[in-house]
């Protein structure tokens with residue numbers, strides 16, 4: 001044992017098959033103990049039961065009045081867009097032209113990319129996010145910078161180079177061949193190096209030629225255990241555009257499916273306007289959705305239909321989608337998800353919210369054998385939350401009756417101030433500045 005953590009814990013148990021009630025899988029330990037060894041979880045249970053297992057010289061970190069949960073998982077985020085969060089006035093396609101593309105241009109500069117990658121990783125950690133699935137830019141340098149920054153913290157990060165060979169400014173375009181070659185090199189260098197994983201990243205159907213999508217599919221076949229990330233059915237104008245660009249395909253998702261870009265470890269951001277057969281196809285192929293509530297609201301894209309996803313049993317992870325999204329905080333993201341559900345008269349419990357940002361996200365990303373809860377053997381990524389970070393929260397805590405209440409207060413009132421400590425791979429990597 002290298003360290004022991006004592007405090008109040010909450011996570012969700014692994015279950016082979018989805019239980020009927022998520023509440024039945026909640027593990028809430030009022031006085032719990034977590035034993036760490038070499039970055040992994042060695043033991044997890046009640047303090048009284050485990051205290052004898054702590055070696056004499058082992059440090060015990062005590063967290064009274066806090067709540068310790070698994071590290072948050074952000075399933076879709078653009079690191080080069082951190083600097084344009086909250087850009088005013090546009091919906092998706094104009095927003096890309098006016099804000100996103102010009103910002104991404106700067107990442108051809110290695111030094112700039114390195115500086116911003118460090119900034120980005122720091123933002124994740126101060127928000128309790130320990131794993132993210134990340135878009136870089138079209139420049140391989142941007143991927144090098146991000147993986148280098150993530151490796152310093154030993155984080156489990158999935159990322160990739162954008163493939164984009166049309167319908168964007170010349171300065172951001174690659175070609176089918178150059179995108180294949182550069183992606184391949186990056187996969188060979190970074191995929192499965194330490195905790196890092198590579199995602200083949202065609203930006204979205206409108207910015208890739210059929211030839212490039214074919215190259216992306218070829219990469220996926222040649223490196224089947226890599227990931228694939230892209231955007232799908234986010235905005236009405238975007239969907240119309242895809243129809244005119246790919247008239248021979250039956251729909252938006254069919255463009256990706258045709259080129260072999262659906263399946264396990266394929267993650268589609270947004271999915272606001274799916275057709276019935278597209279839901280079925282996502283399930284049949286074991287693809288996953290990244291639900292991006294702050295982005296869908298900020299860019300005026302639409303309301304994601306989570307009930308439909310539940311009904312169709314499609315895996316959904318939750319994501320910030322910075323810089324279309326407006327916060328790095330998964331707590332704030334869950335709060336906006338709750339409001340998106342409210343507008344559709346759908347339910348979203350505090351447990352479902354926390355599940356989707358931890359074990360649910362891990363399952364959607366096929367990482368639940370490694371992260372997502374405190375099960376023995378998993379990687380020790382976790383967050384120490386302060387449920388009374390603000391005066392209002394402390395007041396609200398006085399009237400919260402149970403752990404579900406406390407969780408919901410954290411979601412609705414919480415932000416980066418709620419993140420007291422963040423641990424990655426068993427190491428304390430962020431402390432709130434008090």
Ligand code: GUN
Nearest residue numbers: 100203204231295321324
């Ligand atoms: N669709 C294609 N590119 C992007 C992007 O950068 N952000 C969002 N939100 N949607 C996209």
Ligand code: FE
Nearest residue numbers: 076231269321
């Ligand atoms: Fe996005």
